[in-house]
Amino acid sequence: MAKNTPNLESVTTINRDGSRYFLFPADVDGKFALMRRIVGILLIGFYLLLPWIPVNGYPAVFLDIINRRFHLFGITIVAQDLWLLFFLITGVAFFLFYITAFLGRVWCGWACPQTVYLDQVYRRIERWIDGDAPARRKLADAPLSTNKVVRRVIKHGLYILSSTLIVHLFLSYFISIPQLWDWMRTSPAENWGAFLFVIASTLVLYGNFAWFREQLCLIICPYGRIQSALIDDHTVNVAYDEKRGEPRGKIHKGEATSTLGDCVDCHRCVQVCPTGIDIRQGLQLECIACTACIDACDDIMDKVNRPRGLIRYASSSALAGGKTRFIRPRTLLYTGLLLLGMGVCGVAVSGVKSVEATILRMVGMPYYVTTDTIRNQYQVRLINKTTEPVHFSIHAERGPAGMQFTGFDADQSLGAMAEETRTVIATVPRSNYQGPFEVEVEITLRETGLVIERSIDFLGPDPKLLQAHDSTPKQDDDHDEKKSDHAHGN
Amino acid sequence: MSTSHQPPNEPLPEGVTLREHTYDGIQEYDQRLPNWWLFTFYGAILITLIYWFSWYDADVMRTDEASLEHAMQQIEAERLKSVGKLTDDAFWAMSKNQQLLAEGKAVYTTNCVVCHLPNLRGKEQGGIGESLANNTWLYGATPMDIYKVVMDGSPNKASGMQSWSGVLGPEKVSRVVAYVLSHHQADAQKQATLSSQ
Numbered sequence: 001m002a003k004n005t006p007n008l009e010s011v012t013t014i015n016r017d018g019s020r021y022f023l024f025p026a027d028v029d030g031k032f033a034l035m036r037r038i039v040g041i042l043l044i045g046f047y048l049l050l051p052w053i054p055v056n057g058y059p060a061v062f063l064d065i066i067n068r069r070f071h072l073f074g075i076t077i078v079a080q081d082l083w084l085l086f087f088l089i090t091g092v093a094f095f096l097f098y099i100t101a102f103l104g105r106v107w108c109g110w111a112c113p114q115t116v117y118l119d120q121v122y123r124r125i126e127r128w129i130d131g132d133a134p135a136r137r138k139l140a141d142a143p144l145s146t147n148k149v150v151r152r153v154i155k156h157g158l159y160i161l162s163s164t165l166i167v168h169l170f171l172s173y174f175i176s177i178p179q180l181w182d183w184m185r186t187s188p189a190e191n192w193g194a195f196l197f198v199i200a201s202t203l204v205l206y207g208n209f210a211w212f213r214e215q216l217c218l219i220i221c222p223y224g225r226i227q228s229a230l231i232d233d234h235t236v237n238v239a240y241d242e243k244r245g246e247p248r249g250k251i252h253k254g255e256a257t258s259t260l261g262d263c264v265d266c267h268r269c270v271q272v273c274p275t276g277i278d279i280r281q282g283l284q285l286e287c288i289a290c291t292a293c294i295d296a297c298d299d300i301m302d303k304v305n306r307p308r309g310l311i312r313y314a315s316s317s318a319l320a321g322g323k324t325r326f327i328r329p330r331t332l333l334y335t336g337l338l339l340l341g342m343g344v345c346g347v348a349v350s351g352v353k354s355v356e357a358t359i360l361r362m363v364g365m366p367y368y369v370t371t372d373t374i375r376n377q378y379q380v381r382l383i384n385k386t387t388e389p390v391h392f393s394i395h396a397e398r399g400p401a402g403m404q405f406t407g408f409d410a411d412q413s414l415g416a417m418a419e420e421t422r423t424v425i426a427t428v429p430r431s432n433y434q435g436p437f438e439v440e441v442e443i444t445l446r447e448t449g450l451v452i453e454r455s456i457d458f459l460g461p462d463p464k465l466l467q468a469h470d471s472t473p474k475q476d477d478d479h480d481e482k483k484s485d486h487a488h489g490n
Numbered sequence: 491m492s493t494s495h496q497p498p499n500e501p502l503p504e505g506v507t508l509r510e511h512t513y514d515g516i517q518e519y520d521q522r523l524p525n526w527w528l529f530t531f532y533g534a535i536l537i538t539l540i541y542w543f544s545w546y547d548a549d550v551m552r553t554d555e556a557s558l559e560h561a562m563q564q565i566e567a568e569r570l571k572s573v574g575k576l577t578d579d580a581f582w583a584m585s586k587n588q589q590l591l592a593e594g595k596a597v598y599t600t601n602c603v604v605c606h607l608p609n610l611r612g613k614e615q616g617g618i619g620e621s622l623a624n625n626t627w628l629y630g631a632t633p634m635d636i637y638k639v640v641m642d643g644s645p646n647k648a649s650g651m652q653s654w655s656g657v658l659g660p661e662k663v664s665r666v667v668a669y670v671l672s673h674h675q676a677d678a679q680k681q682a683t684l685s686s687q
Contacts, residue, residue, distance in 0.1 A: 007503045010521055016505035018522035212526075219524065363652040364643065375618065377650055379657065406618075407604040421657055423604045425618060 004276070008284065012276030013214060022140065023214065026133040026271040030295025039110055040120035047113075051172040057387050063174050069385070069417070076385045081352050087345040094341060096223075098334045100230040102326060103313075104237035108223065109289035114208075114216055119274075119290070121162050122209040129155040133271070156210060163205035167198050214275045217288050224285040233316040234325045238289045240269075240280045240311050241319055248280075251304060262306050269293035269311060279311055355390055355414075356383040357443040357452045362423070367459045373427040374460040380407075380422040380443075384414045391446040399437055399458060402429040426458055430470070435463045569660055576664060581633030582676045584668035594669030597662050601654070610673055619651065622670050631679055637667045 004012045004021045015021050053060040058071035068079040077084065096107060108115060129151055130136045142148055171194065172180040188195040208216060217224065231237065245263035263280065270278050272292040277284050279293045297311040315324040362377040369375075384390050392412035396405050407424035414420060426439070436459050443452040460466075502508070509520045544550040552560065584590050599608070605619030606612045612621040620628065628646075629639050640663050644651035654663055671679075 005503065007506075009503055009506045009519060011524075014522070014524045016522065018525040018528065020524065020526065215524070215526070219527065362650075363656075364650060365647060368648065368650050375650065377652075420600060423601050425604050 006270055006273075006276060006278035006281065008281050011218060011286070013218065020215075021276070023274065023276045024133045024137045024140070025274045025292070026268075026296075027127065028272045028292045028295045028299075030298055032291035032295050036110060036291065037120060040116040043111060043116050044120060048166075048169050051169060051177050059172075059176055061173055062176050064176070065174055075352075076354075077352070078356075078383065078385055080356065080383070084345075084348060084352065087341070087348060091341060091345065094334075094338060097230055098338055100227065101232075101235060101331050101334055104231055104235050105223065105227060105287070105289040108217065109238075109291055112288075114221075115288060115290060117166070118209055118213060122159060125158045125162070126155060129158070156206075159210045160202065160206050163209065164198065164202040166205060167201040170201070171198060214286075214288075218275060218286050224288075227285060232328075232330060234328055236313050236315050236318075236324060237283055238279065238287060238291060238294060238311065239283060239314045239316070239319055240293075241309070241314065242280070242282075243319065243321070245280065245310050262301070262310050264300065264304060266300055268296040268300050272296040353450060353452065354384075354386045354448075355392075355445055355450065355452070356385070357381065357392070357454065359424070359441060359454050359456050361456075367461070369430070369461060369466070372430050374430060374433050376426045376456075376458050376460075378424045378426065378456060380424055381419070382412070382414050382422065383419045384417060387416045388447070389413060389415050393444050393446060394441060395444065396426075396439055396441045399426075399439055400428055400432040400434060402432050403427070426456075428458065428460070430466065433460055433463055433466065436460055576634065576637065578633045581637070581664075581668060581671055584664065585671035585674075587668070590665055590668050591672055593662075594665035594667075594672075597658060597666045598669050601658065602666065605650070610670065620649075623673055625674075625678065633667060633671055633679075636670065637664065640667060 004015065006012045010016075013021050013023060050061045051059045055074040056071075058074075058076070060071075060073055062071040064070065070077040070082075099106060126136065130139055139148060139151065168180060168184075175183070175194070183191045183194060240263075245261045247259070247261055248263035248265040249260040250266075251264055269280065270276075272295075273279070274290060274292065275286040275288060277286045279287065291313075293311050294313070298308040301308050301310055318324045358381045360379050360381065362379050364377070367374055367376050380394070382392060390413070392414070394408040394412060396408060404427050405424060406427075407422060412422065436457060439456050439458055441454045441456060443454065444450070445452075507520045508517045511517075541551075598606075602619075605617055606622055607615055607617040607619075609615070610621065610623040611617065612619040612623075614621045614624065625631075627635070629635060629644070639645075639651070641653065641655040641660065643653035658666070
């Protein structure tokens with residue numbers, strides 16, 4: 001098949017007939033390749049080790065969906081606190097915008113799992129089994145032979161192995177390592193849902209990293225599409241210094257080269273590009289800022305004794321001879337919004353307590369009028385999110401004279417991770433009742449002294465109507481009460 | 491951001507063509523979509539047809555209503571399983587099991603004691619709720635009758651005895667009923683049933 005030449009009008013990896021044009025990006029060594037490898041391996045290690053590290057008795061990250069408790073670095077979040085996810089999701093998205101305004105798509109090249117796993121795991125396996133770029137291309141074009149079949153089987157076997165490892169560890173984020181180990185040793189039929197998930201996800205990962213690769217960044221991921229809206233002339237991108245490089249041309253020994261720029265038109269930057277673009281045509285949505293072209297060009301510049309940095313991290317403004325301004329309206333606005341968001345998030349997270357208590361009215365009538373009292377019934381719901389038993393003491397401000405609470409003095413201990421209800425009855429003598437009122441209740445956690453304040457409404461009939469009723473002839477009243485007494489159930 | 495490096499009159503790369511129409515001087519490229527993308531599109535159409543057929547014609551798939559019904563029945567089945575088969579005799583047997591009684595007592599002390607008092611005597615000793623220790627039962631004296639009152643609440647809505655099925659669930663309710671029954675004798679209870687009828 002003819003080689004596709006990168007251009008701004010079409011996508012290199014898609015042939016004119018719509019078929020895929022497979023790239024064989026050349027290996028690259030250098031400062032950035034080394035740093036990216038270190039960052040990538042640290043990130044992979046971090047993700048894979050998280051479920052193994054215990055913090056406060058739980059794995060560092062354990063999203064226990066079955067019990068609806070989410071353990072994150074020692075903090076336990078229950079389903080009731082799930083609204084905090086709003087901050088996580090919007091925060092991650094906004095931080096991506098924020099960093100893009102300064103450094104372009106630095107996320108894509110350095111931290112995105114697609115790039116990290118592809119470059120540090122799958123391409124390494126490919127390099128190891130199939131050899132360098134020309135060897136890989138040769139093998140791909142070669143007819144079927146024992147050598148090719150053996151290499152393909154080993155390579156794809158390792159791909160599948162890596163994919164299934166990643167998927168298993170990902171699953172352990174949700175079920176923890178001991179549980180995963182349990183499930184792995186039992187028949188698939190016992191946990192067929194999880195089994196199917198692992199099989200399907202392994203296939204998806206394998207397909208993605210073995211075959212799909214850069215198509216995800218070019219066509220599926222929306223980030224590249226919106227980059228033009230996120231960056232401006234002062235955003236630092238991976239860029240080719242056109243002023244210095246052009247007009248490009250090969251060096252011919254003995255010829256005067258003074259009319260030509262520094263670019264020797266060696267196409268090395270194109271050969272190493274994993275998305276198949278020519279960075280010399282300017283910033284394009286395909287560019288994942290992987291810095292391979294920087295290393296490749298620096299290597300060539302060293303060889304021809306020209307200064308490094310013909311392709312480098314630079315803003316459009318710097319390339320045009322100006323300065324890169326990091327403080328500008330866009331970044332000031334973004335910083336302000338980011339700080340605002342972080343502040344609100346901080347307030348919200350600090351409001352999350354290790355125990356929760358709510359007081360609700362019991363189902364049924366809002367109040368009960370008996371011979372000499374008015375009665376309200378409540379239910380206290382106590383939630384303990386810690387792994388230790390806790391004890392509460394509940395104290396209520398007294399209302400009218402003779403008001404009584406039953407249930408607050410009872411034993412209010414709660415086991416580890418327990419969620420229980422208590423019944424509380426409040427009564428006010430009929431004679432002292434002056435209308436509905438509010439009562440402040442303080443629920444104190446004995447272990448830490450944490451105080452949860454709740455207010456409850458004491459409801460009752462209109463006091464005037466009650467008095468009017470009470471002052472009607474005694475005969476009738478007695479009759480009424482007998483009736484209601486009789487109707488009382490168990 | 492990207493500055494075009496291609497003067498407008500330079501020829502397009504080989505195979506790239508422009509569509510003929512022009513809107514306000516803007517033209518567009520005529521390029522093929524990636525084949526893999528088209529396959530997903532055709533695949534989606536195919537799945538729609540299969541889905542349509544199996545839903546509306548072949549009667550293979552359950553309607554939303556039927557799957558809701560099915561799920562509800564599954565929940566109900568799970569519930570029944572967790573409670574075991576409840577009968578009057580099963581309740582009397584539970585009322586002799588020390589472990590179940592301990593569970594029942596724990597539920598009683600956190601939820602019921604406020605109205606029915608620790609010794610179950612309720613109104614007899616100034617409590618709010620009915621006495622559960624004497625032999626008078628307003629809504630039936632069999633264990634299943636008592637279970638029903640705790641689960642669904644008292645038929646007398648003015649009494650304040652709410653439905654506990656949502657708060658405690660059938661399992662805990664069955665334990666607490668067993669705890670109450672442990673204060674009674676099966677034979678005497680049968681007598682009580684007769685007297686209330």
